[in-house]
Amino acid sequence: MSKSLFEKVWDAHAVRQLANGQTQLLIGTHLIHEVTSPQAFGMLRDHGLKVQYPHRTFATVDHIVPTNESVEPYSDPLAQGMIEELRKNCAENGVTFFDTNTGKQGVVHIVGPEQGITQPGTTIACGDSHTATHGAFGAIAFGIGTSQVRDVLATQTIALNQLKVRRINVNGDLLPGVYAKDVILHIIRLLGTQGGTGYAYEYAGTTFDNFTMEERMTVCNMSIEGGARVGYVNPDETTFEYLKGRPYSPTGEAWDAAVAEWKSFASDEGCSYDDVVNIDASEIQPTVTWGITPAQGVGINENIPAIAEGETQSERDSIAEALEYMKFEGGSAMKGKKIDVAFIGSCTNGRLSDFEEVAKFVEGRKVAEGVQAIIVPGSQVVAKIAEAKGLDKIFVEAGFEWRAAGCSMCLAMNPDKLVGDQLCASSSNRNFKGRQGSPTGRTMLMSPLMVAAAAVTGEVSDAREVFGVAPVGV
Amino acid sequence: MPSTPIKQVSGKGVFVPGDDIDTDRIIPARFMKCITFDGLGEYLFYDVRKTESGEDKAHNLNDPRFSEASILVSGNNFGCGSSREHAPQSILRAGYNAVIAGSFAEIFFGNSTNLGVVCVIATDADREAIAAAIEADPTLEVTIDVENLKVNFGDQSVPCEIKPGARDSLLSGNYDPLSELLEGLDDVAKTAGALSYMQA
Numbered sequence: 001m002s003k004s005l006f007e008k009v010w011d012a013h014a015v016r017q018l019a020n021g022q023t024q025l026l027i028g029t030h031l032i033h034e035v036t037s038p039q040a041f042g043m044l045r046d047h048g049l050k051v052q053y054p055h056r057t058f059a060t061v062d063h064i065v066p067t068n069e070s071v072e073p074y075s076d077p078l079a080q081g082m083i084e085e086l087r088k089n090c091a092e093n094g095v096t097f098f099d100t101n102t103g104k105q106g107v108v109h110i111v112g113p114e115q116g117i118t119q120p121g122t123t124i125a126c127g128d129s130h131t132a133t134h135g136a137f138g139a140i141a142f143g144i145g146t147s148q149v150r151d152v153l154a155t156q157t158i159a160l161n162q163l164k165v166r167r168i169n170v171n172g173d174l175l176p177g178v179y180a181k182d183v184i185l186h187i188i189r190l191l192g193t194q195g196g197t198g199y200a201y202e203y204a205g206t207t208f209d210n211f212t213m214e215e216r217m218t219v220c221n222m223s224i225e226g227g228a229r230v231g232y233v234n235p236d237e238t239t240f241e242y243l244k245g246r247p248y249s250p251t252g253e254a255w256d257a258a259v260a261e262w263k264s265f266a267s268d269e270g271c272s273y274d275d276v277v278n279i280d281a282s283e284i285q286p287t288v289t290w291g292i293t294p295a296q297g298v299g300i301n302e303n304i305p306a307i308a309e310g311e312t313q314s315e316r317d318s319i320a321e322a323l324e325y326m327k328f329e330g331g332s333a334m335k336g337k338k339i340d341v342a343f344i345g346s347c348t349n350g351r352l353s354d355f356e357e358v359a360k361f362v363e364g365r366k367v368a369e370g371v372q373a374i375i376v377p378g379s380q381v382v383a384k385i386a387e388a389k390g391l392d393k394i395f396v397e398a399g400f401e402w403r404a405a406g407c408s409m410c411l412a413m414n415p416d417k418l419v420g421d422q423l424c425a426s427s428s429n430r431n432f433k434g435r436q437g438s439p440t441g442r443t444m445l446m447s448p449l450m451v452a453a454a455a456v457t458g459e460v461s462d463a464r465e466v467f468g469v470a471p472v473g474v
Numbered sequence: 475m476p477s478t479p480i481k482q483v484s485g486k487g488v489f490v491p492g493d494d495i496d497t498d499r500i501i502p503a504r505f506m507k508c509i510t511f512d513g514l515g516e517y518l519f520y521d522v523r524k525t526e527s528g529e530d531k532a533h534n535l536n537d538p539r540f541s542e543a544s545i546l547v548s549g550n551n552f553g554c555g556s557s558r559e560h561a562p563q564s565i566l567r568a569g570y571n572a573v574i575a576g577s578f579a580e581i582f583f584g585n586s587t588n589l590g591v592v593c594v595i596a597t598d599a600d601r602e603a604i605a606a607a608i609e610a611d612p613t614l615e616v617t618i619d620v621e622n623l624k625v626n627f628g629d630q631s632v633p634c635e636i637k638p639g640a641r642d643s644l645l646s647g648n649y650d651p652l653s654e655l656l657e658g659l660d661d662v663a664k665t666a667g668a669l670s671y672m673q674a
Binding site for chain 1 (some may be wrong): 492493494496498499502503504506507508509510511521524526549550551554555556557558559560562563577579580581584585588589598637638639640642643646648650651652654655656658659661662664665666668669670671672674
């Protein structure tokens with residue numbers, strides 16, 4: 001019987017059925033960070049349990065690390081306490097820790113893939129909802145809570161209900177100036193923030209076939225913003241090419257065996273899906289969010305919706321609440337909103353290709369007066385390569401701040417935060433109220449190049465016009 | 475070690491209006507710089523309740539009439555966003571042990587159930603009826619009957635839903651799966667043994 005990748009990986013990792021009907025599922029690879037793991041290690045101590053498979057847990061520190069301060073102790077004693085707790089927990093339990101002095105530290109969803117830890121046909125869990133990022137490799141990757149982090153540490157398994165699978169086909173070529181970020185913002189706009197509840201999303205079609213691994217990661221990363229706990233792309237030559245030679249990738253004969261095995265996990269031709277959605281790539285515009293959920297987005301040349309455009313009372317209420325919070329007028333143009341801050345980075349768009357693309361266009365340009373623009377590499381590895389290519393100099397020359405690796409302004413657990421009701425053009429993944437650190441701070445999600453365009457013009461702009469990427473309105 | 479079965483939850487209710495109430499709203503990330511969950515209750519819905527200068531806003535959660543509430547009533551897609559267990563932990567530690575919503579984000583639902591925080595789904599109309607009844611009489615006892623899938627309040631009763639697996643776990647007291655997972659460790663070793671990438 002033909003099966004989807006999700007079913008094959010699930011079956012290979014299903015240990016047994018539990019009394020309530022859930023599956024005890026083996027988690028092959030466990031990634032941890034400083035925010036959601038210390039309580040789990042504490043629970044383990046309380047129960048007198050040990051880490052069952054320490055060689056399958058990998059740690060890094062990302063949420064709380066300052067990006068403009070490298071010497072410890074950090075000025076924030078709470079942040080210092082958290083990094084020390086993680087160090088202690090890893091050392092005591094024999095867990096590999098990509099600490100700040102290893103040259104490998106970074107955002108957990110960037111570190112796993114670049115170290116070759118993220119592999120096809122595996123199950124991955126992390127106490128972080130953006131764990132679906134790893135699905136780009138054909139892994140089934142779950143964001144989990146801290147009690148489940150405890151469960152993985154103690155048993156290398158979690159209790160889970162099987163998911164349905166929705167295949168999302170995107171076919172055709174993206175227009176110039178349209179990126180993977182626009183693809184996922186478009187998908188979420190189309191299917192809503194809870195459209196994916198109960199589903200794993202299988203992203204497919206020629207657009208995904210042609211995507212690089214970094215583009216696939218950007219899309220999978222935001223699956224949870226559409227309600228899907230899991231998102232993945234079937235592994236192919238692009239996947240294997242990316243993994244070859246990475247520190248944790250198999251070598252020699254083991255490599256050939258691994259590739260053969262990885263291929264076998266790809267969804268079978270003609271397997272059945274619980275739902276199928278088809279999207280024409282050429283319909284996707286550079287997309288910007290105007291509201292307080294990632295589904296509240298429009299194409300750059302569209303207007304922000306008016307309250308009356310909501311079809312139901314609850315939709316009208318949501319639009320009204322978002323407009324009030326964002327201080328935008330219903331029916332006004334998305335373009336032209338004056339920004340205060342521009343942020344390029346995060347587990348969504350903090351990879352080398354994001355910075356290369358931006359550098360190509362901002363060279364010789366200047367960040368607009370009054371705008372704070374920061375660029376934050378997703379890992380020390382990304383930073384090192386970007387610096388070797390001279391990208392940091394291009395950014396600094398253009399007026400961006402080039403920072404050290406971390407989650408930075410995506411989520412307000414480190415010194416990088418909005419102040420008051422600042423409006424931020426952001427390449428991150430969430431535009432929730434208060435997400436970027438100020439209870440009244442305002443976030444607009446968009447692709448890195450769109451953030452760069454807003455940074456140099458001082459307002460939400462069409463990057464294609466600003467940088468002459470392509471004629472607009474094609 | 476199974477916990478006490480949860481067949482029903484009773485208490486006073488408070489209505490927190492709005493759809494898509496995300497985990498950043500439930501507990502803003504800046505309060506998550508901690509290595510235990512102790513004390514998180516204080517920051518539940520902090521920015522919903524407080525102005526930037528720390529004053530109380532006019533909100534049901536600050537209204538003394540609802541200060542004894544232990545059941546939250548809210549909108550659709552409750553708990554969307556982050557996987558942070560800090561969200562249900564702060565709900566629990568602030569004295570709430572159940573949420574009635576139009577729907578729940580999946581990770582939040584799982585995290586809550588593991589902690590024995592009962593999350594049930596009711597229709598928009600039924601939640602409006604519950605909210606109206608609580609508003610009219612904040613001392614009204616609301617009972618979520620997990621066994622019979624009903625929410626009873628005053629002389630009214632409306633149906634509610636919960637995933638069958640979660641319901642079984644609550645009713646049997648096995649909602650924290652750790653002990654059952656530990657019992658399977660021999661089988662885990664077998665499954666792991668068949669996977670090349672699991673080998674040390």
